[in-house]
Amino acid sequence: AVHTIAVINQKGGVGKTTTVANLGAALAAKGKHVCLMDLDPQAHLTLTLGVEPGDGPGMYELLTGSAALGDAARDVRKNLTVVPSSIDLAAAEVELVSTVGREQILRDHLLKCERQYDIVMIDCPPSLGLLTLNALCAVQDVMIPLQPHFLALQGLGKLLETVSLVQKRINPSLKVRGIVLCMYETGTRLAGEVVADLEAFLSQSRGTAQPWSDARILSAVIRRNVKLAECPSHGQTIFDYEPSSNGAQDYAALAGEFLNIFAPP
Amino acid sequence: AVHTIAVINQKGGVGKTTTVANLGAALAAKGKHVCLMDLDPQAHLTLTLGVEPGDGPGMYELLTGSAALGDAARDVRKNLTVVPSSIDLAAAEVELVSTVGREQILRDHLLKCERQYDIVMIDCPPSLGLLTLNALCAVQDVMIPLQPHFLALQGLGKLLETVSLVQKRINPSLKVRGIVLCMYETGTRLAGEVVADLEAFLSQSRGTAQPWSDARILSAVIRRNVKLAECPSHGQTIFDYEPSSNGAQDYAALAGEFLNIFAPP
Ligand SMILES: Nc1ncnc2c1ncn2[C@@H]1O[C@H](COP(=O)(O)OP(=O)(O)OP(=O)(O)O)[C@@H](O)[C@H]1O
Ligand SMILES: Nc1ncnc2c1ncn2[C@@H]1O[C@H](COP(=O)(O)OP(=O)(O)OP(=O)(O)O)[C@@H](O)[C@H]1O
Numbered sequence: 001a002v003h004t005i006a007v008i009n010q011k012g013g014v015g016k017t018t019t020v021a022n023l024g025a026a027l028a029a030k031g032k033h034v035c036l037m038d039l040d041p042q043a044h045l046t047l048t049l050g051v052e053p054g055d056g057p058g059m060y061e062l063l064t065g066s067a068a069l070g071d072a073a074r075d076v077r078k079n080l081t082v083v084p085s086s087i088d089l090a091a092a093e094v095e096l097v098s099t100v101g102r103e104q105i106l107r108d109h110l111l112k113c114e115r116q117y118d119i120v121m122i123d124c125p126p127s128l129g130l131l132t133l134n135a136l137c138a139v140q141d142v143m144i145p146l147q148p149h150f151l152a153l154q155g156l157g158k159l160l161e162t163v164s165l166v167q168k169r170i171n172p173s174l175k176v177r178g179i180v181l182c183m184y185e186t187g188t189r190l191a192g193e194v195v196a197d198l199e200a201f202l203s204q205s206r207g208t209a210q211p212w213s214d215a216r217i218l219s220a221v222i223r224r225n226v227k228l229a230e231c232p233s234h235g236q237t238i239f240d241y242e243p244s245s246n247g248a249q250d251y252a253a254l255a256g257e258f259l260n261i262f263a264p265p
Numbered sequence: 266a267v268h269t270i271a272v273i274n275q276k277g278g279v280g281k282t283t284t285v286a287n288l289g290a291a292l293a294a295k296g297k298h299v300c301l302m303d304l305d306p307q308a309h310l311t312l313t314l315g316v317e318p319g320d321g322p323g324m325y326e327l328l329t330g331s332a333a334l335g336d337a338a339r340d341v342r343k344n345l346t347v348v349p350s351s352i353d354l355a356a357a358e359v360e361l362v363s364t365v366g367r368e369q370i371l372r373d374h375l376l377k378c379e380r381q382y383d384i385v386m387i388d389c390p391p392s393l394g395l396l397t398l399n400a401l402c403a404v405q406d407v408m409i410p411l412q413p414h415f416l417a418l419q420g421l422g423k424l425l426e427t428v429s430l431v432q433k434r435i436n437p438s439l440k441v442r443g444i445v446l447c448m449y450e451t452g453t454r455l456a457g458e459v460v461a462d463l464e465a466f467l468s469q470s471r472g473t474a475q476p477w478s479d480a481r482i483l484s485a486v487i488r489r490n491v492k493l494a495e496c497p498s499h500g501q502t503i504f505d506y507e508p509s510s511n512g513a514q515d516y517a518a519l520a521g522e523f524l525n526i527f528a529p530p
């Protein structure tokens with residue numbers, strides 16, 4: 001069965017896109033059939049994978065019903081497909097406001113794609129608006145990239161509140177399974193303190209009915225590595241660009257752990 | 266006369282708040298009377314300066330007309346005042362939509378504060394919505410913090426488009442005077458390439474009627490320094506927390522150049 005994951009954080013610049021692109025590539029390299037969806041009108045995932053935003057049907061056409069998943073999905077690597085974004089997607093957020101069943105549109109597409117993919121991962125924009133809502137209604141699981149900085153936990157509370165609302169009212173099987181620490185500065189007191197606070201927060205929810213009651217902080221962290229910031233300008237993943245870098249090692253390690261947590265055999 | 270500056274970038278996590286807090290503190294230390302305004306419902310500037318969001322009148326009351334600047338401004342250091350934010354400000358963005366003269370509200374407050382302050386700096390949220398629009402209508406100058414990463418320039422284009430619209434239709438004297446490079450990773454090829462692209466872009470606008478035709482990249486860059494990420498958790502500026510750090514040095518240098526560009530004698 002296909003495993004569907006929304007990668008979410010309303011805070012900007014915390015590593016969502018970098019994670020979807022490079023974790024996706026690492027999973028494809030392990031032989032999984034992976035479909036990545038760019039739900040951000042900024043189309044950074046699209047650009048990172050070397051696709052021209054707006055060039056042919058993509059996420060916008062999918063959400064407005066003028067294309068099927070088969071038309072909108074592009075092969076970008078062996079085992080790796082992307083449904084690209086474009087600036088039109090910003091309009092979709094407005095156009096969809098008064099559409100009946102508006103949160104379910106993406107869900108219906110995912111339910112039809114069972115035969116093709118092992119993993120579908122959705123890169124969300126930095127907001128809790130209608131696009132992100134569509135992702136939360138459509139998937140089984142949530143993964144949250146988090147930068148271990150002081151104010152990151154404040155944003156997390158608001159995010160979990162939104163997940164809880166969607167889980168209670170629209171998508172009962174929704175679960176937050178993991179938090180991945182991105183842009184991690186090893187050896188700094190700050191990272192250690194934020195992680196300790198996060199662990200304390202999560203342990204308080206164990207055994208409750210909250211959709212994050214089983215959420216784990218993945219032990220594979222993604223360290224700061226300028227190579228990860230360089231490869232998008234070449235339309236490359238870290239594995240194309242600099243396979244021996246810390247960035248490549250970290251995302252390869254993350255892929256292994258990800259499979260155990262999000263797609264157990 | 267008071268100099269009014271909006272600090273803007275719709276991209277998240279690029280250093281807006283860190284710059285407003287620490288540049289503000291550096292200017293206050295130089296003897297300027299500085300008022301910082303927190304226009305972000307996330308209230309990170311408020312928290313960074315050790316003020317409790319929502320505790321007493323603040324930005325929300327200012328925008329909805331239930332408080333004057335004198336009531337909403339708090340002294341936080343010698344020569345340094347903050348108008349705090351709170352989560353109510355998110356509601357203001359919706360409430361103000363149908364208010365006549367909605368973009369002018371902040372402008373009217375600033376026009377009345379001439380006697381008190383040398384510099385008023387507004388910390389904007391990561392969006393180009395009604396709150397940011399209020400800031401753009403209210404100030405004379407714009408400063409743009411930018412992280413020298415590949416996709417930063419793409420967001421800049423969209424931001425300048427918005428500044429241009431406001432300048433043409435509502436605020437003819439609006440000017441983008443400076444871009445400050447934040448989270449700068451010295452010695453990386455990436456930073457050098459992005460700065461070269463940015464310089465090429467800006468040189469094309471010299472002598473045009475665009476509001477950024479005189480914009481400069483400030484030579485004082487703010488290097489990555491974990492101390493800058495640590496001090497907010499203590500409600501401290503970098504000058505309180507670690508005055509000998511690179512972060513403190515960089516913001517002190519920025520303050521000197523800032524005065525030449527934004528508040529020349
Ligand atoms: N581990 C890392 N080391 C260094 N740079 C990184 C790392 N992860 C991401 N970056 C860079 O930081 C910036 C922000 O990352 P990214 O775009 O993945 O965040 P995001 O959460 O998707 O942002 P947005 O909210 O705008 O969608 C990008 O320029 C990216 O290349
Ligand atoms: N030069 C720097 N070195 C290290 N960390 C930094 C630096 N500047 C900012 N930070 C940290 O990076 C994070 C983002 O910075 P900041 O909050 O100032 O960005 P912002 O643009 O205001 O974000 P937002 O869009 O959410 O308002 C914060 O945790 C901050 O402490």
Ligand SMILES: [Mg+2]
Pocket residue numbers: 016017018040044045123124125
């Ligand atoms: Mg992104």
Ligand SMILES: [Mg+2]
Pocket residue numbers: 281282283305309310388389390
């Ligand atoms: Mg901010």
